[in-house]
Amino acid sequence: MEFMVSSSVSLKLMVILQEKLLKRMGSLRKMTQEVQNSLNQEANKTQWLENYAAVRKVMIKVQYQRMHLFLREEEQLHLEALEKEVKETLQQLRESEFRMTQQKESLKEMYRELTEMCHKPAMELLQVRREVPSRTDLVQMQKPQPVNPELTSWPVTGILDMLNNFRVDNVLSQKTTIHNVSLSEDDTTMIYGDDHHGVSRELQGAESFVAWGAVAFTSGRHYWEVDVTHSSNWILGVCKDILTSNAVISIDSEEAFLLFSMKVNNHYILSTNSPPLIQYVQRPLGRIGVFLDYDNGTVSFYDVCRGSLIYSFFPSFFSSPLKPFLCLRSP
Incomplete structure (x- = not known):
């Protein structure tokens, strides 16, 4: 038993x-x-x-x-x-x-x-x-942690002094506040507002501040700075058309030269469009300089605090007027 x-x-x-x-x-x-x-x-x-x-x-x-x-x-x-x-x-x-x-x-x-x-x-x-x-x-x-490749942003001596010769102020005169930022399924149109028809990727639930230029640039060299100190997610640069109707704002991504910052899983991703490219450099924490050389077809972004280059689009031919653009998402 x-x-x-x-x-x-x-x-x-x-x-x-x-x-x-x-x-x-x-x-x-x-x-x-x-x-x-x-x-x-x-x-x-x-x-x-x-x-x-x-x-x-x-x-x-x-x-x-x-x-x-x-x-x-x-x-x-x-x-x-x-x-x-x-x-x-x-x-x-x-x-x-x-x-x-x-x-x-x-x-x-x-x-x-x-x-x-x-x-x-x-x-x-x-x-x-x-x-x-x-x-x-x-x-x-003992699970190994992935490497986050980030290159040092070395300063370019005298670059900000040179760019300030082309400084323009109050370029973002048109402003509004919205709640949703979306990108169309074919990645050709960015939509800001409450119209989500045909949208595949959205940043919802947080208020966003959007500003753009009332006057477009058609020639010459122009430099301005944007403060992103209090925002983790933002988009800035220049674009061709900004269409507004009711609570919706849309821009044509194919006619835009933009720098993106997005926080994903406690990591920041810095990227550009046309073509999409991740920027393996230190994320700017303060002011960002935008330089548009219309006649030579270039758009460049600078980390003002470090005096360094973030990214410069390769020269292209601008056939349309270009407007400054900014979208700051609330923290």
Whole structure:
């Protein structure tokens, strides 16, 4: 009788332990997939960063060509520092990929071990019941963190002094407050207001301040600054048409040169359009300078606090008047 009771208790205990092991296995499968997703993203970042670094080198060269000849030495130093930083960041990304690959293999090995444990006798399961949770918890604690590639924004000597020669004030004279900002399904129209017909991506629930120029630029060079200190999500730049009707404002994204800032999962993403491009530089925290050289077909953005370049669109032919534009979303 005592033997039967003992066997029954052991059987129940074994079932309980097997259920716990199955839960741990499910957790490990999920962790393995998460690491694989992170690994894929990290691998993509390497290629994106290499391409971005090449583009950024060209932008920097263009900036220095506008300066006097005595800045050539600073240009060379700037490029060398960028090259060194890119190499260091690429190495960090490769090391991060390696760590993630190692953890993925560790998770797979632990999963195989747990699979084997499920088929072991009850007494052996009892011996390892405390070891399994501690090992999986340790793996979770050692989960590698993804690298956030961000290049230093080196100052360009004298650039703000030069740009201030073309300064214009009060360029954002038309203003309004709205509650929704949306982008059409084909990414060609940005809509601000309550009309969401045909919209696939929306930033809702927060009030936004929108301002634009009453007068469009058709020639010459123009520079102005925008304060984004108190906003995490914003859009600024120049665009062709701004259409207003009732509570709706829309702009044609194909005729716009814009800089975007968006906060996603406690990380800030800085990007531009035409074509969409992530900017791997330090996010500006204060004033942003916008320079429109209409005759030469360029639009550039500057971090005023650091005196550095954020991004410069490659020269194009402007066939339409362009208006300054700003959208600040409430924190």
